[in-house]
Amino acid sequence: QSNYKPEYRMSLVLGPPTPWGQSGQIWADLVKERTQGRINIKLYPGVSLIQGDQTREFSAIRQGIIDMAVGSTINWSPQVKQLNLFSMPFLMPDYKAVDALTQGEVGLEIFAAIDKAGVLPLAWSENGYRELTNSKRAVRSPADLKGMKIRVVGSPLFADMFTALGANPTQMSWADAQPALASGAVDGQENPLFMFPLLKLHNLGQKFVTTWGYMADPLVFVVNKDVWSSWTPADQAIVRQAAIDAGKQGVAIARKGLVEADKPLLKEIAGFGVTVTQLSPAERDAFVKATRPVYDKWKQTIGVDLVNAAEKAIAARK
Amino acid sequence: MALLALITFANVLVRYFTNQSFAWTEEISVFLMIVLALVGSAAAVARNSHIRIEFFADNGPARRRRLLARFGALMTALLFTLIAVLSSRTLYDDLRYGETSPGIGVPQWWYTVWLPLLSAVIALRAFGIFLRHGKKGEDERQDGPPTGRSQGGPAPSGGSDPHAVGERGGPPSGGQAT
Amino acid sequence: MIAILLFSAFLALLFLGVPIGAALGLAGAVCIALANLDAPWFGLLAVPQNFYAGLGKYPLLAVPMFVLVGSIFDRSGVASRLVNFAVAIVGRGPGMLPLVAIAVAMFLGGISGSGPANAAAVGAVMIAAMKRAGYPPAFSASIVGAAAATDILIPPSVAFIVYSVLVPGASVPALFAAGMVPGVLAGLALMVPAVWLARKHKMGLLEAELPRPPFWRSLRASLWGLAAPVLILGGMRAGWFTPTEAAVVAVFYGLFVGMVVHRTIRVRDLCGILRESGELSAVLLLVISLAGIFAFSLSTLGVIDPVTNAIVHSGLGEYGVLALLIVLLVTVGMFLDGVSIFLIFVPLLLPIMRHYNWDPVWFGVVLTLKVALGQFTPPLAVNLMVSSRIAGIPMEATVRWVGWLLVSMALVMVLVIAFPQLALWLPNVLGY
Numbered sequence A: 001q002s003n004y005k006p007e008y009r010m011s012l013v014l015g016p017p018t019p020w021g022q023s024g025q026i027w028a029d030l031v032k033e034r035t036q037g038r039i040n041i042k043l044y045p046g047v048s049l050i051q052g053d054q055t056r057e058f059s060a061i062r063q064g065i066i067d068m069a070v071g072s073t074i075n076w077s078p079q080v081k082q083l084n085l086f087s088m089p090f091l092m093p094d095y096k097a098v099d100a101l102t103q104g105e106v107g108l109e110i111f112a113a114i115d116k117a118g119v120l121p122l123a124w125s126e127n128g129y130r131e132l133t134n135s136k137r138a139v140r141s142p143a144d145l146k147g148m149k150i151r152v153v154g155s156p157l158f159a160d161m162f163t164a165l166g167a168n169p170t171q172m173s174w175a176d177a178q179p180a181l182a183s184g185a186v187d188g189q190e191n192p193l194f195m196f197p198l199l200k201l202h203n204l205g206q207k208f209v210t211t212w213g214y215m216a217d218p219l220v221f222v223v224n225k226d227v228w229s230s231w232t233p234a235d236q237a238i239v240r241q242a243a244i245d246a247g248k249q250g251v252a253i254a255r256k257g258l259v260e261a262d263k264p265l266l267k268e269i270a271g272f273g274v275t276v277t278q279l280s281p282a283e284r285d286a287f288v289k290a291t292r293p294v295y296d297k298w299k300q301t302i303g304v305d306l307v308n309a310a311e312k313a314i315a316a317r318k
Numbered sequence B: 001m002a003l004l005a006l007i008t009f010a011n012v013l014v015r016y017f018t019n020q021s022f023a024w025t026e027e028i029s030v031f032l033m034i035v036l037a038l039v040g041s042a043a044a045v046a047r048n049s050h051i052r053i054e055f056f057a058d059n060g061p062a063r064r065r066r067l068l069a070r071f072g073a074l075m076t077a078l079l080f081t082l083i084a085v086l087s088s089r090t091l092y093d094d095l096r097y098g099e100t101s102p103g104i105g106v107p108q109w110w111y112t113v114w115l116p117l118l119s120a121v122i123a124l125r126a127f128g129i130f131l132r133h134g135k136k137g138e139d140e141r142q143d144g145p146p147t148g149r150s151q152g153g154p155a156p157s158g159g160s161d162p163h164a165v166g167e168r169g170g171p172p173s174g175g176q177a178t
Numbered sequence C: 001m002i003a004i005l006l007f008s009a010f011l012a013l014l015f016l017g018v019p020i021g022a023a024l025g026l027a028g029a030v031c032i033a034l035a036n037l038d039a040p041w042f043g044l045l046a047v048p049q050n051f052y053a054g055l056g057k058y059p060l061l062a063v064p065m066f067v068l069v070g071s072i073f074d075r076s077g078v079a080s081r082l083v084n085f086a087v088a089i090v091g092r093g094p095g096m097l098p099l100v101a102i103a104v105a106m107f108l109g110g111i112s113g114s115g116p117a118n119a120a121a122v123g124a125v126m127i128a129a130m131k132r133a134g135y136p137p138a139f140s141a142s143i144v145g146a147a148a149a150t151d152i153l154i155p156p157s158v159a160f161i162v163y164s165v166l167v168p169g170a171s172v173p174a175l176f177a178a179g180m181v182p183g184v185l186a187g188l189a190l191m192v193p194a195v196w197l198a199r200k201h202k203m204g205l206l207e208a209e210l211p212r213p214p215f216w217r218s219l220r221a222s223l224w225g226l227a228a229p230v231l232i233l234g235g236m237r238a239g240w241f242t243p244t245e246a247a248v249v250a251v252f253y254g255l256f257v258g259m260v261v262h263r264t265i266r267v268r269d270l271c272g273i274l275r276e277s278g279e280l281s282a283v284l285l286l287v288i289s290l291a292g293i294f295a296f297s298l299s300t301l302g303v304i305d306p307v308t309n310a311i312v313h314s315g316l317g318e319y320g321v322l323a324l325l326i327v328l329l330v331t332v333g334m335f336l337d338g339v340s341i342f343l344i345f346v347p348l349l350l351p352i353m354r355h356y357n358w359d360p361v362w363f364g365v366v367l368t369l370k371v372a373l374g375q376f377t378p379p380l381a382v383n384l385m386v387s388s389r390i391a392g393i394p395m396e397a398t399v400r401w402v403g404w405l406l407v408s409m410a411l412v413m414v415l416v417i418a419f420p421q422l423a424l425w426l427p428n429v430l431g432y
């Protein structure tokens, strides 16, 4: 108890209005309440503890610069290659498939990989399915994407995927992407849909949304190992359970507006004068086929056994 | 150093004129900028052109000026020795955990190995200045008149522009999973 | 406690003449160690990580490039041709050359991104010409130093790029657009005391005897220079390129003009240009990266919230706080350059900005105006340093003239504070 810090630093990319930020906030609140204030957590959104460099966040947690974090599988994939699993194109057709991975054997295997990379994982939450938006036309097939300049997140897998679809992927920071989208220098981008109203994407010329669900980005709750071992077993149990509880709430928040029968979030977006295209199974298959070589290539990198296990878990979902 | 600048510029040029921006141009450009900053800084240490307040340090008796010049060089050497040691530790981390670069997926240590090396170069140069000022003694006056009360260094000294740090996230910022 | 140490150690090192980057880094590192005595390596691994991450940002690539643009246009012969053209328009007469100097500096502001580069380019041409016309060198140096300060307001601007990297919700194009009107106003405001002082002290009496350049020929000669801001700013507006790419385009445009059209830059000069701008940008970039360490210390020590609370609940009210900030920054600006002001104060000021719901773009313009003033406020005034050196005078000699110019530009700052639309109108119209 004597070597408890007065305050612990939690790193996040997005702050509290988003499901991501709320996951972190709920976790911090639950921990403080259940430990009677023994463990105080301060949120640092924007990965500000490491000057916004999201791709080095994981190393910073391992090195004790950051005490704990709720982080994205995409951002941590440079350090834990198994986390690329969730970015495999069209691996997870629906939310049940996401749950089948995170809540099953595959999730435990990935936790083991994170642990081996030097950081202690505790629970899952969700950032959500990343959907495609653009300013040019309704995208129903890979042919519609041909030649479109799309801003993607910075990971080699994403560049491969969009190239395979005939698009022209561009990596840039969001600060650069905003004016590029507004002026038409870049045609489209991909992000979870809750970001659409938040970023006012319709004001950046994004008139077409395709809900293709090509990948879903789960979030992971983690703690630095030295920090963890400085806590009493009772407090460890509290922090772990709080993460699990916060994760459940976070997942529910992330899916809000998309799991109800009439999908109110899509209606809200359509209300901005945006055309929302939902792919039929046959249309989706064309995308799956076009990205298959990328899938096969990355299966080797991620680990054939792990991907096979994931495929099996998804096939067996109820 | 000049070449590095040119490569950086050429990289962005490729990005623009091929109408196709490759992930590698961004990652390599940023890396080259960091190398440029370190190499250029080493040169600037030797020429004493780093941005500083010379109002007190460069006025007054020669003895005080020399003392403060030595102090400044020693502090610079100290900081960069610290950075060299600590970044060797993070380099070891990158190696041990086999980290790959976020943009193009090459081993991260290809980039991070330069930080301890170049920091050590800066530290050594600063330490050299420290020793040189120590030897000078009587010849101090030959260093030329004090440069006045502003920054020294080559003409349009960069002290001008506000600079800062830290891309705070929030929804409208951040590069990756936003 | 540690927070007080952070600032006092930093200030002590600074006044002892330690380079500002090293002062930021050392003060930051010591405080990180003291705050993490229990942690492995005293939590100091944050030092290299923040050093690297502070600099490793793609938008910052525009900084070395706009420095290079400045170096190139400095030698491209554009300034002298613009001066001829401007003289051809306004003609000769008392007070006309200072007017031309300010106008040309504003125009070059549409190409270059930093004040000192602008002062060097305009000073090289104007100070000699003004001397021939009978203006005292100290007056000319003051005019050039002040006029060059409009450069960081008129886009493109390195100051805005850095502010944008620091502040979420302020994009580079929005800041660039927002700087336009205040930048032009600042230039116009400088013209008033410049002309008035020249007439009052009967300077430039020899000016009328100098020949007036022919209009059409000087127009044709200056076309390449006139086209540059159109290309840079128009290209960004049209979405041809991002600010970083615009800088690269400007580099090659400037090289083309300097080497092929005006032939003022030879191939063997290139090495020197690259070397000089490489070192200049390195000095800036190093401060940025070392300030990453200071910023980490600042945000983890928990000083920002109490300071914000104290200021916000001080009973001064919104404009009182703003006035306090201006007084504080003006004082600090007498000793610190713009780099340091942004680095040290923006993280502290952001929560205050949020509390009062100040528009981040407007706030950036106000801060940049303040920094522009600091560029020609002695004793530490980078622009004046450059122009005084060209004029061959000690900087103290400018004090007599520069005060009027400072007051005049400060009035523009008051206007922008009173009427935020002066800054925000253009970005709104352009849809940023």
Ligand code: NA
Pocket (backbone or CB within 6 Å): C108, C109, C110, C111, C112, C113, C114, C150, C151, C152, C153, C154, C155, C156, C157
């Ligand atoms: Na400018």
Ligand code: NA
Pocket (backbone or CB within 6 Å): A175, B173, C163, C164, C165, C166, C167, C168, C169, C170, C171
């Ligand atoms: Na920004």
